Amino acid sequence: xxxxxxxxxxxxxxxxxxxxxxxxxxxxxxxxxxxxxxxxxxxxxxxxxxxxxxxxxxxxxx
Numbered sequence: 001x002x003x004x005x006x007x008x009x010x011x012x013x014x015x016x017x018x019x020x021x022x023x024x025x026x027x028x029x030x031x032x033x034x035x036x037x038x039x040x041x042x043x044x045x046x047x048x049x050x051x052x053x054x055x056x057x058x059x060x061x062x
Contacts, residue, residue, distance in 0.1 A: 018043070028042060028043060
């Protein structure tokens, strides 16, 4: 596992606090479990998708 971490590019980590309504949190927990991910990994994947959608030069698919 250390080898994998060493091969990954260095990245800066910043903190934040997300306030999520309980029903949304529960739904996210269920979906994360369904996908075999931790809740944190699932939320980060959602954020990553959103960032990719809003990057300059990207066409909106609406």
